[in-house]
Amino acid sequence: MDHLLVDKKKVVEKMLALDVKVATGCTEPVTIALAVLYACRELTGEQLQKLTIRPSINLFKNAMEVGIPGTDYNHGVPLAAALGAVLAREKGITPGLNILSKISQCHFTSAKSLVSAGTIAIEIDYATHGLSVEAMALDHEGNTIVAVIKDGHDTLIKLEKNGQSLLTAKAPSVEGPQSTTGAKEQTQLTALRKELAALQYADIVSILPHLSEESRRHLLEGVTINSTMVENAISNSRGILKIGQAYNKLFKVGDKKSEAPFINQAIATLSAAVDARMSGFDMPVMTSAGSGNQGLTITLPLKIFAEVYQLPENILCEALALGHLTTSIAKAHTGTLSAMCGCVVCAGLGLASALTYLMNYQRNAQQAAFKISVEEVVKELECAIDIMVASVTGIICDGAKVGCSVKAVCSVSSAYHAAMLASSNIKIPETNGVLGSSIESTLSNLGKIASPGMIATDEQILSIMINR
Structure with a gap:
């Protein structure tokens, strides 16, 4: 690999x-449960008198209707907050994105009691967009504890008791003291996203064949985790809509799954996974740029495509990396949460890019001494990304819920057709709409549509959701 790419490879990995x-x-x-857990751990004993949650517009919108693991399809911001308070009483709970992985019936019952008692108040922070939540806990001795998570789903940036900071520079632990490690990691992540977005796609494509074994193992682990999740979801009929099962029946995938067209398998599998996850299925998934649905959208269709066309594992790894990286770049422009659907738009762009990469390999691999042509791949990626931006820009995020499984179908269908057209060198003129003169400028324009362009849209979406 060119020595000039070494530092850029470090950014990618x-x-x-x-x-x-x-x-x-x-x-x-x-995120809501985690913020509450951090705050309530600092209470005197178990004496929670009042808990006030101040989520941003985007965070509240995404937490309103989505199922919570271990609660039998129940949902809601108060319940998520109550579970955080209940878990704060437990010993051995490590703060992180898996804190809701082992919610028991006892936890659920206690949380419902907290909600019913009127202990929890929700105050939407209409002035804040993006990812942000403040949890303020008051105990019977008059102590006030404030925890704030911002920008990253597990990034604690503030923890104070009676105005005094409780954060330390120590490594995070099961029982505290709390750590600034998360904030530092998010600062690094935000900076890395911007640094990644500044790279040329030619450099990113050039780096893909040189990914470390550690990165490749991590990418394949994501495929395994997400495949295991959806297999269990389907076999246990999880998901309120049962949309995956409906598609399997409509497409007649059934026992002859291996003979079904790729797109039919991908639609049925991805929609089943998102339906189950949005219903509160309590199995882990590998996320992409902060979202499990985005992670499912990248990994599951690519795994199926590689299986259907018998592509080598190393090429699948490179496509997975490109998919995740493109999603992260899109998020660098649009923000982690916005009025624009991350699954269709951001992960859709990632999937289209990755499928384009796989199709290029599939088309050329039979040639003697074949080697990926960076110039050819980038040309096709530009076609695919332009087609996606021309077709899905502006699709709204109206909160996380089981209906996201239908949007996932839109994502995989749009990405597949964009990749096919790109493979045929179909190029939309750069003078069309919000397209730019390069991949990088097109994605920058996409970000401007999300913010500031759709901020008022976000507010109107939430108004409709809470006033119906």
């Missing part, structure tokens, strides 16, 4: 490590 993580349950209720 750090990005894959920090932005592709395991989580159980939708990450927005997890």
